[in-house]
Amino acid sequence: MLSVLFISLWLNNNAGAQQTELLNNNVVWISQSKNSSESMPVGGGDIGVNVWVEKGEVYLYLSRSGTFDENNTLLKLGRVKLKLNPNPFEGKNFKQELILKDGYVQIIGVNGKLNAQVNIWVDVFKPIVNLEVKSNHKVVVEASYESWRFEDRITKGKENNQNSYKWAPQGVVKTLKDEIGFNGNKIEFSHQNKDETVFDVVVKQQGLENYKSTLFNPLKNLKFGGVMHGEQMVAAGNYTGQYLNTPFKGWTIKSVKPSKSNQIAILLKSSQDNSLTENQKYNATKSFAETKKWWNNYWNKSFIHINSLDTLANQVGKNYQLFRYMLGANAYGLSPTKFNGGLFTFDPQLTDTSLKYTPDFRNWGGGTHAAQNQRLVYWPMLKSGDFESMKPQFDFYLNILKNAEIRTEAAWGHKGASFTEQIENFGLPNPAEYGWKRPADFNKGMEYNAWLEYEWDTVLEFCTMILETERYNGENIEKYIPLIESSLTFFREHYTYLAKQRGTKALDANGHLVLYPGSAAETYKMAYNATSTIAGLKTVLQRLLVLKSASEQQRKNWQAMLNTIPPISFREFNGKPTISPAKVWERINNTESPQLYPVFPWGIYGVGKPGLDTAINTYQLDADVLKFRSHIGWKQDNIFAARLGLTEDAARLTTLKLRDSGRRFPAFWGPGYDWTPDHNWGGSGMIGLQEMLMQCDGNKILLFPAWPKAWDVHFKLHAPYQTTVEGVLKDGKVESLKVIPESRRTDIINMLK
Template structure:
């Protein structure tokens, strides 16, 4: 990690939108200094309330006397290499860091003159809060609440010379509402329920600090109440710790767990973790083109944000991760509490989530992919029960807009459904028949085995059940329509289907065909797959239909499907065979057809953008289109409109937009290095004038580190060395 990558501010911030992300383990903080006071928002993976809002754990405020921020001296720096922030005022230094291995936030204060410290815990959940209108977009009820929706208050009190705070989920949650809505009450006791008995919160304590009363106030539009600790006497040093605990248990047990957490102030292990993280992989660009340098720096900044949830129980959310802030600073009409984020908390939008996790393969962050894989594995049984109940056949049905308990989001499922509408279906124009997104996560699992020789045996039932659903379901649908279950060529009839959320009521959707074909081929290659299973999957592979094509101005292009009824969104699934599925690309047959699709398909041209989850930069890189890849990727990875350069968004989602950052990372990686089987292509879409030093991962436990200067490779390190023979340099 290079020191120039650090973010340094020499003036205070105006509000929480000008905050800096700090974190570790599974904790994220927004840190800023406003009007001479230090603020932190506390967030943690998996803190879902009754309504499936991903609640923040509160706000902390530090106030000093005498105030070191009254003069001209000010510096706030994110020290990326070691994973912490440091704030300097006159005579005073505050280090903010999170223990990677214990759920503890540390605030270490040092001063050359004795100061008095006040540390306050501020909560807007001091009373029950009714959420109305668009505010319910933060939970699973969205635009269709069934009665009054309330965010229940937290329990907050002075305890053990500190402040203890927690949220305990009520007995009935949105899980119960969804189960009843979707006709699964007869199977309720068999269903996994992650919201039941969930308690989350923590305690703030300071050495030689004592409770010092309460106060009330309003931050932006949100009233709050505060509990305050104060130094017993002025001192040169002050240590404050905030320990967090999340557990499905009784409150007495939760408290025992909380106070047994190791609050040691030794930062060595955490610093080593961050140092190793930065050494594992990197991309440093040095170019006269400032856009390129900015892209490289923001790649590291976004990867830092991802690293803050390395050990989360839940995957990093695409719609803000752990770093959302007051919503009116993203959209001035949304004057809600800091808990708000658009598109929900416990709701999983796979079409967006995938872009947060794909770049972790080439960055070598395989451990960080586990929460995303386990998310699906935990829901497998629920998805299978849902399928069996709705259609009477086997296989796991994972819908788009999926709750963290494996059922469709209740609002998207639809409350006003026609009588006798199948209970397995979402009654929703965008999401109906879209259930192929799980296959990208199945592919990621298979890729971790190929990249890092990971043992993925426990995930094989998930992959097989996800594939089996398509065989079973489209056979079932064909039987409803007629005497034959396959078409004249012996292929499944994938109708009705969906080309992402865009090409609806699709017949043989290209994204689905590419997914099924690629995942089955990779599954068959699994060394620990039984021979009879291989035969079974080889038989299914023969039933997958071919991709369809169409013409634009005499140019053959990949069609989004064989047929479709309407266009609902602005995605380009006709290019999914390029990315993520890799059927077309550099060095492969049919590259000209894929390039034609990028250049001439009128929908693709109309939908093209660098914003949010758009993948055009990735498509361009995969097709070896250097100029287009460079322009789209630098647009995507340029400094955001916010103070912190990687707080992009809202795009189509929310701020900071993590699928914006993820797709930017993927684009930059693919410009530098692509893999096809054993082949490793260097610089398949790289501008000659961009000097770069990078280290990335390739399949078969391979790392590739390259220094490129003036269009020439100055240094190439490939481990293991035997893989060097598979490297092809494509810089032109």
């Protein structure tokens, strides 16, 4: 009975502490914003909204997963402006707060005797943005929908970096206008993709027109938009204006009469939605309660709260939570969270003053995916237990599997799915990276690009993530097995094919595949037996072999392929062995450190594993690794340091990653190498912090393998075999530890002892 009482008290105390700690992470502003770069994110389901108050008016940018136009730009769904009369935001007292626990933004203004509150939230379960206005005196509410796509717009120069044409448009590229207008007292807006899109251009470019009718095309007939309406509000006319450098047109609805309570709903619609229409009865109060409950559960699922005398360490903990909030906004999207801004980009000239383009702009494309970057957004979701949020990324690859197989067969006549690095959301290489000015006889399957040539292996990381969701959470991954097998088949078939082009033997003298030409990330080019590829192939195959649902024939095939994977190569620095990026290579093209990929993501080397000293030598002595080291953007040196148990380096680099961004919202990092907010910057920071706290090796759970004793922390993380670990570390000692299931407690190793 006493033990039950103790556990109950522990649960209640720690649950209460978590709620208090989360409240301490709320972002509070007591002055209004200068522009959209000083916005605050709010989101849910697959919708992201930037919220800010500027010159007494509330603004919202609307974004939703999957809104790709003809050119594969990820279009915003417009801007909303809210104005109250008399105006509570013209007074001296102002407060805007992101209330993390419940997932919404609250804005309070006091002007003399008038005080008002605006709550803004996104329904997690229905694609609806809600604005709730409450005031102690009656006010008139004006809500306007503003669009810069009221007419066709030609995109020139670097502006085409927002779409799939990038620096190589073929003729005039236009962002086509939306259909916008009043329907009674509602404002309706929509974008309908025309018959021909960039998909058709790419298929023709890459010689796949004979297969066009069978290829997956997510742009075809895609229509998206929305409806805005308010209780007791009527149409109130149009106006024009300019925000920063972008002209726009506005449509306004207005209160029929002054009121103390006003409700505005913006239903976002897409032809990909299942059934929701604006005619369905909607209960905003119920929506708010259900949305709060979802966010409460989200935060209870996982967290890392740091309480230290080091203020930068506290920033790290806070910003970890803020970035996870941004990721949670796309839990149910049909498209993955983009590495280059997610759902929370803002006017581009506020990131780069030379880019005076519309709010639709983001560098590195909308429907184009850089797989090396995307992976860093999704790896941290395993330990945070956000398995449902990983599904859009897994389905991205599943949806394009057939296209990848078709292009492989067409180009080389063999089986397997070839997934390139700069890949479109329909599974073909980005047309600019594929190259328009390519030799006539250049291989149709290849990108004519010095950075991307022969880089195929990033898909193996997503295959491993899929396998890990089965190991961590018991997920049924049966539908993804063909994706994993086809990705592996490509390497076996393609490198057998290439070897036979050169000579009579398919394998080397040891019976191994000859992985040449290859690429160790984008850095070591024309590589022979790239270490990152070898480590990936070995890890995926070994993981498949222990899959309980596998048949004997599958295991036999996987083992046979595993036997053909060559060993990792080594070299020396200062007379000490280090991991080599490849056996040999011709040139260095970028600044990644794939010689440490066997540490992360592949986990072959690490704390408590054989060869740790060699991996540490690589981190500390390899001249390229030292030259490339940084915390900016997608750099993952902080993760390497954590995985190697190098506490001082891990803490320093992760602190540099996750400290305040320098923008008003602390987790709007970037642009780094990509864009703002830089989601692979935040993702790599999350991974590093998680690995400092907890690492998993087979059944073993290593706690605090690279954690500074001075950082007090309360955390809850997920481990393999449906395990959660929640603990409190204070003054270098574990004050409490809860492991579910309790049977896994014997697998815990406290590395601080």
